Amino acid sequence: MKMAIRLTAILFSVLIATAVYAADKPQTPHLDIGKGGQCVEEPKLMRSIHMNLLKHQRDETMHKGMRGGKNSIADCVECHASKTTNSVLGSNEAFCQGCHVYAAVKLDCFECHTSKRKVTAEASK
């Protein structure tokens, strides 16, 4: 019995040590911020409250018809869509997808909203 407990303890410690050794250091995703530029708010604040800002803005737009506000999702995409793919989705470096995959939070917005930046006729291939 004592031997069994000792063996279990050793095995357990070995497993934990292996897991700790094998795990990657926690890394926040490396994001392609697209055009970048002047942020709507500080990045740290945006990470915490962007969903609330969007939720408030969507009600303003839908029910009051106020478009083009600071927090409109179309402007988010316009700025942050990758300059190569023109999208905020598509890879784990993409602006929206990267963090959402890392944090394992489902992205609902792009079920309906386009994830692609509006490309003018001249600029498109």
Added chain:
Amino acid sequence: MNDVKLDTKTNPDSKPNLDRREFLSKSSIGLAGLAIAPGMLLFDMAHGRPQGEAVSNKVRWGMLIDNNQCETGCNDCVTACNTENGLSGGTKPTDSQWIRKVQLKDTFTGHISSLPMMCQHCEQPPCVDVCPTQASFKRADGIVLVDKHICIGCRYCVMACPYQARSFVHEVLTDQKTEVPRGKGTVESCTLCVHRVDKGETTACAEACTKAGHNAILFGDLNDPDSAISKRIRSVASTQIRADLGLNTGVRYEGI
């Protein structure tokens, strides 16, 4: 429109030739404006809303459709709507159609005509009454919309609509238009091109119909007595479809 005085007696300094040129240039610019932007001129812009101001019920958007002008076989309004809103244009039973041409044949007289059918933007919309989450709602300015953020896709509004105006999105969608978000599992219908109206433009269907020369669709502010639509509604006989339901639709029809 012009204040050039052609009467040389009261205005001795004017030179008749230059005045005539001025008159001609001014009126030709005016006519060019009329030709280039027909939609803009048919639509009264007196209520252009500044950005940052909410919509109000001072305005009530509506349409007047002239069945006499609507041409059987013409689908310009449907095509324009599909292009504007990113619809597939397909006509399978599962495809969304926000506007459709309905061919009518009078059962007794045999007279054939056609007219476009879309969400009638009722004042008392049955779809708004039945929606469990208030996703189907009427905006202050009379446009009936689906708030896709809170639509749970129960399709009760599709059952309730007297005009079969609503469509359910049956499949995954990609490449939506930026101004027109649409997604699987929600219900949608004609938005009266709300994204254009909010910018002060007219609806895509009205614009296309005017461009085609039929001028069957007239869009405007029903609450403004000086708008083109209000003036016309006061002068011609028009009716609501299924007027017996008492819904006070924003879309009215002339010639049926």
Added chain:
Amino acid sequence: MSSTSFSRNESRNFYALVALGLFIVFLGYLGMHNMEEHGHIVSGMNNKIVWGLPHVFAIFMIVAASGVLNIGSIGTVFGHATYKIRTPLAGVIAIGLLSGGLAVLMLDLGRPDRIIIAATYFNPTSVFAWNIILYSMFFTLAALYLWTSMEKRMYVWSKPVGFAMFAWRVILTSGTGLIFAFLVVRQAYASALLPPMFIVLSFAWGLAVFLLVQAAMFAWNNKVIDAAILKRMKNLLGLFVISSLYLVAAYHMTNLYFAKQTGFELFILRDGAIYPMLFWGGYILVGSLIPAALVYTPGLGGSKSVVAASAFVVIGSFAFLYVFIIGGQAYPLSIFPGYEVSSSFGDGQIGKYIPSLSEILLGSGGLAIAYLITLIGTRILNTFPNDAAVVASKNDH
């Protein structure tokens, strides 16, 4: 609750039944997942027929859930002792059926992940929104009903709870009828007869389900139900079946008198291919006339007849709901009275609908949920009706 004459296999059989139920629930999950992943395009539904087979299953279960508690009400509210001891069983079945029905309804939504929004954004004019409250309170009251019927010290509360349950049931089932009755533009639905019709249908369907479960329980426990009690219950089934027939007849007759409704009525009753077939063959013949014959014919009316009659009533109910829900949508709206219409969106045309496998699986999964809750609930709770007066034990195997 089990007698000592069981073979050792009883436990094994029970777990086998649970496994079967779980398997069908799993199949239902597959059907639901397919629809949620790819959208309703994989179902048979389209923009004309937006409520399909899952709604048939769901509404059957919800209406039957309300009706099965009638057994309890007859006991508690009307004071019949034989029914009063059946209240716990009725309660368990009701909870099972409502769970199954709601599961199917909620999983058939276009956005089932958003179901919580139905509670946080509430539209007071919508019957669907009322139903959120009605169904939640139904569960609470049913649980209370079970508690006050099964715990000795709570017996004194069973009558007020029973009354509350009865009133709530009537409101809830009227609400189910009102879901349709408020659709004033639909020729199939705009009728004030629908709430009472659904109430009487709930009595019939609920009692049929109860009789099936009761027969299974008695057989499982090697007991025979007392003949007098069975006779009383089967006559009640006959009464409910005939009352339902009356209300359905009233609904169709009144419709036939409106000239503008004649087209729709002829479609349902004569011209609509599958719909008249299901209505006359499924609901009228199999679902009403044959059960009534089985119940009332002298010489019949034994436990086998009752089981058969109950099963036929359930089959008839599915046929009825199929015609009511899907047939009601298939017939085109009358948008332009006096005109023949056609369009790219199906105006003037009969809607087409062929149920898909995903929908059948989803609906069956709901039935399996009801079955599992009943199976497990009757195992862990003492729901077996103690007909102490005359009980003959049968010793087989």
